[in-house]
Amino acid sequence: MERKVKVAAVSYLNTKPLLYGFRGHAVMKMMELSMDYPAVIARQLIEGSVDVALVPVAVIPKMQEQHIISDFCIGAEGPVASVCLFSEVPLQHIKRIYLDYQSRTSVALLKLLVRDFWRLDVELVETSGDYQHLIKDHDAGLVIGDRALAQRHHSPYIYDLAEAWMRFTSLPFVFAAWVSNKPLPVEFIQEFNNANSIGIHNIPAVVAENPYPLFDLTAYYTKHISYPLTPAKRQGMQKFLGYLQ
Numbered sequence: 001m002e003r004k005v006k007v008a009a010v011s012y013l014n015t016k017p018l019l020y021g022f023r024g025h026a027v028m029k030m031m032e033l034s035m036d037y038p039a040v041i042a043r044q045l046i047e048g049s050v051d052v053a054l055v056p057v058a059v060i061p062k063m064q065e066q067h068i069i070s071d072f073c074i075g076a077e078g079p080v081a082s083v084c085l086f087s088e089v090p091l092q093h094i095k096r097i098y099l100d101y102q103s104r105t106s107v108a109l110l111k112l113l114v115r116d117f118w119r120l121d122v123e124l125v126e127t128s129g130d131y132q133h134l135i136k137d138h139d140a141g142l143v144i145g146d147r148a149l150a151q152r153h154h155s156p157y158i159y160d161l162a163e164a165w166m167r168f169t170s171l172p173f174v175f176a177a178w179v180s181n182k183p184l185p186v187e188f189i190q191e192f193n194n195a196n197s198i199g200i201h202n203i204p205a206v207v208a209e210n211p212y213p214l215f216d217l218t219a220y221y222t223k224h225i226s227y228p229l230t231p232a233k234r235q236g237m238q239k240f241l242g243y244l245q
Contacts, residue, residue, distance in 0.1 A: 004031050005030055005031045005032070005051045005052060005184060005188055006031070006034070006049070006050040006051045007031045007032065007033050007034070007050065007053065008033075008035070008036060008044055008045065008052075008053040009034075009041070009053065010035070010036070010038050010176065011035040012037075012082075012145040013082075013146050013149070013210060013212060013220070014082060014145070014220070014221075014225050015054060015074070016199065016209070016221075017199035017200050017202075017203060017227060018054070018072055018074075018200070018227065020202065020205070020206050021194070021195040021196060021199050021202075025198070026191050027188065027191035027192050027194070027195045030187075030188050030191065031188070031192075034050070037102040037103075037145075038056045038105070038176065039056075039101065039102055039103060039104060041053045041054070041055060042055045042056055042059040042104060045063070045179065045181055046059065046062055046181075048181060051180055051181065051182060051184065052178060052179065052180040052181075052184065052192075053178070053179060054074070054176050054177070055176055055177070055179050056104045056105030056175065056176050057105050057175065057176060057177055057240065057241065058104045058105040058107075058108045058240075059104060059105075059179070060177075060241060061244060061245060063179070063181060064181075065181055065182060066180070067179065067180045067181075067182075067183065067184070068229070069179070069184060069189050069192065069193075070178035070192060070193050070196050070229065071196070071197075071228065071229050072178070072193070072196045072200065073174050073175075073176060073177045073227065073229040073233065074174070074176040074225060074227070075172055075173060075175065075225070075227065075228075075229065075233045076166075076172060076173050076175070076224065076225065076226055077172040077232075077233075078163060079160040079162060079163040079224060080160060080162035080163070080173075080175070080224050081148070081152070081160065081215070081220060082145055082146070082148040082149050082220070082224070082225075083103075083106050083109075083142075083144045083145075083148060083160070083161045083162060083175065084142075084143060084148050084151070084152070084159060084160050084161060085097065085140055085141070085142050085158075085159040085161065086135050086140060086142075086143055086151050086152075086154075086157070086158055086159075087135065087140035087141075087155060087156075087157040087158075087159070088135070088137060088138075088155065088156060088157065089137070089138055089157065091118060091159060092120070093138060094120065094122055094138060094139075095122060096122060096123045096124075096138065096140070097110070097114070097122050097123070097125065097141065098125050098127050098131045098134055098135065098140070099124055099126055099127060099142050100127065100141075100143055100144045101126070101129070102144055102145065103145075103175070105175055105176065106142060106144045106161065107142065108240075108244055109161050109173070109240070110142045111124065112240075113161065113165070116168070116243075117164055117168040118164070122140075132147065132154075135151075135155060140157075149212075149214050149215040149220075150214050152214075152215070161173075162175075165240075171232060171235055171236035171239055172226065172230070172236045173233075173236050173237075173240065174233050174234075174236060174240075177229065177237070178192075200227050203218065203222060204218070206221065
């Protein structure tokens with residue numbers, strides 16, 4: 001391989017099982033790994049400054065060329081726990097929703113659910129920094145990732161977006177997938193996929209490395225996040241992308 005494949009991933013707790021197997025793996029001789037939050041690495045993938053990234057799936061239609069290169073993803077077959085609408089009042093009493101700036105897919109999913117499933121008449125507000133303190137009275141907030149696990153301790157009303165999607169469509173949801181913007185060598189893809197699988201099969205070791213008192217990570221990795229990119233998840237992903245188009 002002439003140069004190393006530039007790989008970008010999300011620095012959330014939910015990616016730890018996917019990244020666990022990279023250390024010391026043969027694939028690391030073929031790649032350079034960088035970390036950031038979803039919207040940033042999505043932009044990097046679209047611009048071509050990285051070759052492959054674990055990106056929010058809402059980015060896929062915006063790419064000139066795209067290839068899903070792994071059998072693993074960040075998905076859910078029920079409540080995901082870390083992508084939720086948080087509120088101090090019941091759903092029908094919400095007047096304003098602050099949108100998480102870190103993930104396009106979660107925002108797109110929320111907008112779809114607000115319009116077609118919950119049928120809410122609310123104001124949607126973009127954010128660019130900390131906004132959780134604004135979740136009060138009739139103002140709710142979409143919060144994702146590790147901050148969502150923390151927010152669960154503060155908001156009395158929690159509406160899980162993956163659970164709502166399942167009720168809406170009867171299909172699982174894919175939040176993020178490993179996508180490349182160009183064809184990659186078969187050898188790299190095979191080694192990359194193998195590295196992904198190691199942490200998925202060693203969840204106790206991943207949990208031991210990432211102490212987190214705010215949420216049971218064993219439950220998070222085994223009951224909330226669903227990592228295999230199954231045919232049903234691909235079907236759910238295509239249905240979601242169809243709504244976006």
